[in-house]
Amino acid sequence: MESTGVSAELYAEVLQYYARQMQALDAGKVEEYAATFTEDAVFGHTPGREPARTRAGILSDLYQVRERFTVDPQQRRHMFTMVDVERLGDGRLRSTCYALVLTTRPGDGPELVRSCVVRDVLVREDGRLRNQERLVDHDGF
Amino acid sequence: MESTGVSAELYAEVLQYYARQMQALDAGKVEEYAATFTEDAVFGHTPGREPARTRAGILSDLYQVRERFTVDPQQRRHMFTMVDVERLGDGRLRSTCYALVLTTRPGDGPELVRSCVVRDVLVREDGRLRNQERLVDHDGF
Amino acid sequence: MESTGVSAELYAEVLQYYARQMQALDAGKVEEYAATFTEDAVFGHTPGREPARTRAGILSDLYQVRERFTVDPQQRRHMFTMVDVERLGDGRLRSTCYALVLTTRPGDGPELVRSCVVRDVLVREDGRLRNQERLVDHDGF
Numbered sequence: 010m011e012s013t014g015v016s017a018e019l020y021a022e023v024l025q026y027y028a029r030q031m032q033a034l035d036a037g038k039v040e041e042y043a044a045t046f047t048e049d050a051v052f053g054h055t056p057g058r059e060p061a062r063t064r065a066g067i068l069s070d071l072y073q074v075r076e077r078f079t080v081d082p083q084q085r086r087h088m089f090t091m092v093d094v095e096r097l098g099d100g101r102l103r104s105t106c107y108a109l110v111l112t113t114r115p116g117d118g119p120e121l122v123r124s125c126v127v128r129d130v131l132v133r134e135d136g137r138l139r140n141q142e143r144l145v146d147h148d149g150f
Numbered sequence: 151m152e153s154t155g156v157s158a159e160l161y162a163e164v165l166q167y168y169a170r171q172m173q174a175l176d177a178g179k180v181e182e183y184a185a186t187f188t189e190d191a192v193f194g195h196t197p198g199r200e201p202a203r204t205r206a207g208i209l210s211d212l213y214q215v216r217e218r219f220t221v222d223p224q225q226r227r228h229m230f231t232m233v234d235v236e237r238l239g240d241g242r243l244r245s246t247c248y249a250l251v252l253t254t255r256p257g258d259g260p261e262l263v264r265s266c267v268v269r270d271v272l273v274r275e276d277g278r279l280r281n282q283e284r285l286v287d288h289d290g291f
Numbered sequence: 292m293e294s295t296g297v298s299a300e301l302y303a304e305v306l307q308y309y310a311r312q313m314q315a316l317d318a319g320k321v322e323e324y325a326a327t328f329t330e331d332a333v334f335g336h337t338p339g340r341e342p343a344r345t346r347a348g349i350l351s352d353l354y355q356v357r358e359r360f361t362v363d364p365q366q367r368r369h370m371f372t373m374v375d376v377e378r379l380g381d382g383r384l385r386s387t388c389y390a391l392v393l394t395t396r397p398g399d400g401p402e403l404v405r406s407c408v409v410r411d412v413l414v415r416e417d418g419r420l421r422n423q424e425r426l427v428d429h430d431g432f
Contacts, residue, residue: 017302018157020306020307028233089231091371093311114290115291116290118290119264120262122400148395158299159298168373169387170296225430227389230372230373256431259403260404260405260430260431
């Protein structure tokens with residue numbers, strides 16, 4: 010418990026960034042989600058698989074996931090909580106949070122899919138936050 | 151991802167408003183919950199049913215729900231996450247968030263009830279926030 | 292709904308305090324978690340059991356829980372949401388929030404463990420927040 014965290018302005022910006030970013034993904038707007046990553050970003054989303062690299066590579070993985078959901082329609086929700094943000098020395102931000110993934114199939118109730126820790130490196134480009142890195146650790150692996 | 155959101159002051163106010171509002175509802179304080187809506191508010195809470203209109207109409211719906219829980223006692227919890235707030239042109243706020251509804255019956259563990267998207271229009275009355283509109287989309291419908 | 296809450300700076304500090312505090316606990320760093328309590332703190336965590344008293348007493352309880360998990364390995368996650376903070380007259384803070392406890396065993400998906408209301412009294416020591424009191428109400432008891 011070394012740090013006392015970042016300013017309220019920055020913290021609120023990160024929370025709102027996450028809300029928009031993940032609402033876009035859950036709405037199937039994969040291009041909008043991919044655009045929240047930098048061109049050279051690294052996104053490790055699945056255990057035992059190489060991280061996706063570059064925005065184009067990330068988009069390619071997102072299309073694959075979306076394709077899978079066309080044969081098994083469901084509404085996924087990513088809920089980020091317990092967001093901890095700290096400044097790295099170089100102007101970048103380290104953000105570590107919990108992600109709870111839920112899904113609801115038509116006519117059913119919600120189900121828990123997985124519990125993860127999300128480890129982000131955020132940078133500012135053209136005045137707004139973007140993910141330069143996102144490494145997701147899945148609980149139970 | 152057009153906007154970068156609202157100020158930290160406003161964002162923290164909305165989060166604390168939601169915490170108090172939903173803790174009141176979950177504690178069975180339906181009058182206190184109803185009082186967070188404006189007199190002319192619209193509250194669409196159930197798929198396939200007309201939204202409740204006016205604070206009195208909302209309170210009437212709340213009494214019905216509370217009545218149901220007297221024969222099937224349970225502790226409901228509404229958890230709002232991923233809150234995205236933006237200013238509408240006219241001074242009102244648009245807030246969009248996820249709601250996870252859980253319930254615990256005596257002697258049991260918690261169960262997931264439903265996953266929703268909450269679409270609010272918030273206004274300021276006498277210095278404090280109120281819901282002028284709340285439209286709840288249930289996942290799976 | 293009397294109060295409109297605390298300032299954004301203080302609210303963001305509390306949220307970040309909770310994120311660090313509970314991420315430490317969930318990572319098994321029980322000494323770090325215990326150090327977030329004051330020396331004379333009271334921590335009521337289990338229904339029907341006397342609260343732990345003093346930091347040493349809290350640590351003793353934490354070691355017991357950690358011991359249990361060595362024979363039944365699992366990754367617990369504590370997700371605090373709906374955080375409501377208010378100033379007590381004496382400079383201390385009252386914070387009331389929901390805690391959802393989940394666990395994931397190796398090779399399994401996440402399970403809900405319990406839903407709680409956390410009632411904290413927070414104080415500032417050496418410039419940083421600490422728990423002087425934490426009373427946890429478990430739903431369903």
